[in-house]
Amino acid sequence: MSFxxxxxxxEQQFMNALxxxxxxxxxxxxxxxxxxxxxxxxxxxxxxxxxxAYLGWYIYHATGNIALAFIxxxxxxxxxxxxxxxxxxxPILAKQNTLSIIxxxxxxxxxTMSSDVIRLICGPYSRSYNFKTxxxxxxxxxxVLIPAWILIFVLTALCxxxxxxxxxxxKLGLAWRAxxxxxxxxxxxxxxxxxxxxxxxxxxxxxxxxxxxMVGILYNSIxxxxxxxxxxxxxxxxxxxxxxxxxxxxxxxxLIGFVEVFVSAYTNLPIPKDAIAFVVLIxxxxxxxEGLMGQKNKM
Amino acid sequence: MKKLLVTLLSVAxxxxxxxxxxxxxxGDGGSSEDPIKIGFxxxxxxxxxxADGTSSLxxxxxxxxxxxxxxxxxxxxxxxxxxxxxxxxKEAANIAENxxxxxxxxxxxxxxxxxxxxxxxxxxQDAGKLMVSAYAVHPDVVNAGDLIFSQSFPQKLQGAAAxxxxxxxxxxxxxxxxxxxxxxxxxQVEGFKEELKKINSxxxxxxxxxxxxxxxxxxxxxxxxxxxxxDLIYSVNYYEQAAQVLxxxxxxxxxxxxxxxxxxxxxxxxxxxxxxADGLYITTxxxxxxxxxxxxxxxxxxxxxxxxxxxxxxASVYDAFQVVFSALEECGEDTAAMQKYIAGLENxxxxxxxxxxxxDDGSAVKPVQIQLVTDGEYHYAGVIDDPExxxxxxx
Numbered sequence: 001m002s003f004x005x006x007x008x009x010x011e012q013q014f015m016n017a018l019x020x021x022x023x024x025x026x027x028x029x030x031x032x033x034x035x036x037x038x039x040x041x042x043x044x045x046x047x048x049x050x051x052x053a054y055l056g057w058y059i060y061h062a063t064g065n066i067a068l069a070f071i072x073x074x075x076x077x078x079x080x081x082x083x084x085x086x087x088x089x090x091p092i093l094a095k096q097n098t099l100s101i102i103x104x105x106x107x108x109x110x111x112t113m114s115s116d117v118i119r120l121i122c123g124p125y126s127r128s129y130n131f132k133t134x135x136x137x138x139x140x141x142x143x144v145l146i147p148a149w150i151l152i153f154v155l156t157a158l159c160x161x162x163x164x165x166x167x168x169x170x171k172l173g174l175a176w177r178a179x180x181x182x183x184x185x186x187x188x189x190x191x192x193x194x195x196x197x198x199x200x201x202x203x204x205x206x207x208x209x210x211x212x213x214m215v216g217i218l219y220n221s222i223x224x225x226x227x228x229x230x231x232x233x234x235x236x237x238x239x240x241x242x243x244x245x246x247x248x249x250x251x252x253x254x255l256i257g258f259v260e261v262f263v264s265a266y267t268n269l270p271i272p273k274d275a276i277a278f279v280v281l282i283x284x285x286x287x288x289x290e291g292l293m294g295q296k297n298k299m
Numbered sequence: 300m301k302k303l304l305v306t307l308l309s310v311a312x313x314x315x316x317x318x319x320x321x322x323x324x325x326g327d328g329g330s331s332e333d334p335i336k337i338g339f340x341x342x343x344x345x346x347x348x349x350a351d352g353t354s355s356l357x358x359x360x361x362x363x364x365x366x367x368x369x370x371x372x373x374x375x376x377x378x379x380x381x382x383x384x385x386x387x388x389k390e391a392a393n394i395a396e397n398x399x400x401x402x403x404x405x406x407x408x409x410x411x412x413x414x415x416x417x418x419x420x421x422x423x424q425d426a427g428k429l430m431v432s433a434y435a436v437h438p439d440v441v442n443a444g445d446l447i448f449s450q451s452f453p454q455k456l457q458g459a460a461a462x463x464x465x466x467x468x469x470x471x472x473x474x475x476x477x478x479x480x481x482x483x484x485x486x487q488v489e490g491f492k493e494e495l496k497k498i499n500s501x502x503x504x505x506x507x508x509x510x511x512x513x514x515x516x517x518x519x520x521x522x523x524x525x526x527x528x529x530d531l532i533y534s535v536n537y538y539e540q541a542a543q544v545l546x547x548x549x550x551x552x553x554x555x556x557x558x559x560x561x562x563x564x565x566x567x568x569x570x571x572x573x574x575x576a577d578g579l580y581i582t583t584x585x586x587x588x589x590x591x592x593x594x595x596x597x598x599x600x601x602x603x604x605x606x607x608x609x610x611x612x613x614a615s616v617y618d619a620f621q622v623v624f625s626a627l628e629e630c631g632e633d634t635a636a637m638q639k640y641i642a643g644l645e646n647x648x649x650x651x652x653x654x655x656x657x658x659d660d661g662s663a664v665k666p667v668q669i670q671l672v673t674d675g676e677y678h679y680a681g682v683i684d685d686p687e688x689x690x691x692x693x694x
Contacts, residue, residue: 008526012526013523016518017519019518020516020518113311113314115346116314116346119346119349124346124349124353126570128571128573137550137551137552144551144552146550220571220572221515224346224349225346228513261519264510264519264523265520272510272513273510273516274514275511
């Protein structure tokens with residue numbers, strides 16, 4: 001089954017963009033949840049993405065079960081997130097008169113450590129998921145879909161659904177939203193802000209792990225450098241979306257995916273694709289500094 | 300709580316320091332005579348380059364080990380003095396200063412990319428230290444002076460060879476060029492285009508895109524290439540991106556052949572692209588089917604010691620050492636004599652084919668190999684040895 005004679009450029013690029021955008025959305029979602037509660041730009045989220053991808057690989061190769069890989073890795077990385085939150089981030093934030101740059105430096109340090117630890121333990125060579133599916137691709141009308149995309153769409157939608165449900169239909173979610181809105185007042189009203197922070201990290205790092213595994217399956221390659229580009233690109237995305245706003249982040253992730261694909265497909269601009277996220281961000285900051293869906297007072 | 304944090308931080312610091320590479324000497328110092336020391340540097344710990352850096356270092360160690368096992372050089376054992384340049388030019392400069400001022404170092408091999416190597420080359424030249432660059436082929440490397448040699452052909456040359464092969468053997472008519480947005484990519488593309496004109500090739504370039512090295516998503520350029528009607532994709536990329544091009548073409552059943560370059564010459568590409576690698580042509584300087592005993596010995600020894608297939612990077616490093624060993628054997632630790640010897644080498648047998656000679660500027664003249672992936676392995680598919688094309692002086 002070949003479609004060399006007819007490639008529907010626009011439709012196919014649209015699907016390319018949707019897939020890339022979904023991955024960005026999920027990757028950045030973790031960082032935005034953490035920002036919402038802790039007020040920290042947690043670059044170590046990219047470390048969770050990296051570690052999640054590797055843990056998932058080990059589980060998948062030990063058991064042959066991809067679902068187990070997702071679940072196991074997410075739980076493990078989420079747990080690591082909570083440990084880091086309790087032992088590093090919260091104590092730093094609890095101190096009076098700390099410069100706001102200190103948690104950021106801690107995050108950078110953790111991220112750097114994670115990629116070196118992975119390199120030392122797992123070696124520099126790439127690892128492949130080799131996730132086998134019964135078909136390589138499916139032709140649906142004018143476009144060709146690959147199974148990895150379907151996995152990405154389904155999983156991203158699922159994660160967003162779970163997040164929406166959690167935040168809007170549970171007490172825990174209510175507490176989270178209250179804490180994100182104003183931690184002081186929430187505490188006074190009897191909200192357990194510690195639980196909200198832990199939730200941020202479990203979800204935040206958990207989503208990053210899921211995104212990491214998805215990327216590992218999509219490109220069939222994970223290396224210790226996996227988190228490098230996401231570490232800074234996700235910052236552009238969460239600022240673009242409005243810091244701390246999950247919906248904004250998802251929209252921003254999708255938007256960046258689309259802009260990247262269409263600029264690269266239809267133009268020959270000398271901008272590297274990875275810089276596009278920042279160009280879009282700068283344009284947005286000039287028009288609407290609080291981001292796509294940020295609120296003015298949150299800045 | 301604080302204790303835990305301090306412990307964690309200490310562990311982190313220790314890990315970070317051990318990751319900072321070694322100035323270790325490897326190799327046997329078993330003989331009663333002083334060992335011959337050869338300096339070496341490669342990007343072992345930089346995340347983006349670590350695979351190549353490790354490959355380089357592994358080959359360097361193997362070269363020294365095998366040399367020593369065969370009695371060393373004129374009875375003296377060889378000692379490898381290796382450094383990790385972390386793919387950082389400042390670090391490379393420091394290492395070069397270090398090695399250049401060390402009188403016990405007989406010669407140096409660069410196992411690194413062009414960035415660090417072209418910074419190091421002038422330092423060695425100025426200090427009167429001989430250096431052979433394994434696979435860094437930027438012109439600035441050999442242009443540093445007469446003590447600097449390069450083991451592999453420059454990128455423009457490789458691009459020209461690709462143009463020749465695409466025109467005459469692959470009979471392509473519409474080529475889409477997907478390249479990496481670095482000197483490595485742009486130089487080959489330039490060579491490719493110039494050669495097309497030179498040989499009056501009927502090839503039309505229907506699509507062209509340069510992709511940043513950090514970007515592994517090839518879905519949009521490959522889709523665009525297919526939409527433009529390409530009957531050949533010229534993928535001037537390193538193995539990660541080349542593998543993604545292959546996967547895109549394979550998974551979506553686009554049925555477009557791909558011609559890659561030596562950047563794709565790695566078991567990594569075979570692992571990542573899996574079944575989609577079959578049918579890939581590459582220009583490179585390593586012929587795995589070379590009946591040359593040395594080549595087969597090298598492959599066998601490498602696989603035995605490291606349990607993975609060697610790649611072009613490693614093979615180039617191994618060759619650089621063979622040249623240095625040969626020079627040391629003939630001339631002893633006399634830099635001027637070694638320089639003359641190497642400059643005058645002819646038809647020197649290496650793991651990466653026959654090194655015909657070195658040009659006046661120190662760049663190697665050797666045939667360009669064409670390899671094809673069949674059944675998940677690289678095999679001989681052709682060779683380009685037209686003197687017009689393979690002489691670096693023409694570029």
